[in-house]
Amino acid sequence: MKKFAACLLLGALSQCVWAMDPADQQRLTDIQQSWAHIQYELPAEQRTAAFEKLAAQTDSFTRQRDSVAEAWIWSGIVTSSWAGAQGGLGALSKVKDAKADLEKALTLDPKALQGSAYTSLGALYDRVPGWPIGFGDSDKAEQLLKLALQMNPNGIDTLYFWGDHLYRQKRYSEAKAALQKALQAAPRPGRESADTGRRREIQALLVDVDKKLS
Incomplete structure (x- = not known):
């Protein structure tokens, strides 16, 4: 309630950035650890389904905490990892969703998780095909990754x-x-x-x- 009141006093409720409480932090930690398990410990053929399930959790997190930049960052990371596990042109819609999530995080708090949105977005621009198939752009990737390096x-x-x-x-x-x-x-x-x-x-x-x- 205190955070809500502070936003009202600022007169910008729609722009308010909510700090994570201990429950939010635990959800974030669980997502991070699940991602690492899927990415580095599961056999490749099991990753697509596992990332799909984890993406549902991150989607729930962003819907419930839509002003928490960290939630959007990890939604973008999980969705892009899901796309990578799936592969092929069919994954491009997921990559675009991941891009949107990371851009949302940057509008909320560019410094969240030491600039991780810049890092992940830069990696997307580096790895996604360029026009006309996708939005890949090595110059844009370099710009974003340099911003990430400034922060971390x-x-x-x-x-x-x-x-x-x-x-x-x-x-x-x-x-x-x-x-x-x-x-x-x-x-x-x-x-x-x-x-x-x-x-x-x-x-x-x-x-x-x-x-x-x-």
């Missing part, structure tokens, strides 16, 4: 996606430096599975980078 210059995800972008741009020496820095990122409490899986992805990409440099 030492984060494992930020540096991984920046390194991946540099690799895609054939800037191999820069990519290697970013990925090596990513491996030195501080552990995230409660995100152990995600950190382990991400490090495996970084190490695999470093192998590809080294091949290009040799």
Whole structure:
């Protein structure tokens, strides 16, 4: 009620950004841990159905807390992961939904989760096909990923996606430096599975980078 009253006093209820309470934080933690389990521990053939189920949970979260940027960020992450697991042109509608979720998060709080909306949106622009099939745009990806780096210059995800972008741009020496820095990122409490899986992805990409440099 106090947060509601504060919004009324500001005269901008429709624009009010709600802070997460402990129950919201627990829901977010559960979503993060479920995502890591699906992404890094389930067999590939089981991921599509599992992400579909998790997407229903994140959709419920955003409907109940539609002014919480963190909920929209994770709705975008889960939906884009679902699209990635499904693959093919049929996944493009999900990718567009993920883009909309991440853009919504940026309108609410660009700094939420240390700029994670910029990171995830930048990755989408990097990986989605360009016009006329999709909205992919490497220049837009670089712009967004640089904003993410300004907010979280030492984060494992930020540096991984920046390194991946540099690799895609054939800037191999820069990519290697970013990925090596990513491996030195501080552990995230409660995100152990995600950190382990991400490090495996970084190490695999470093192998590809080294091949290009040799």
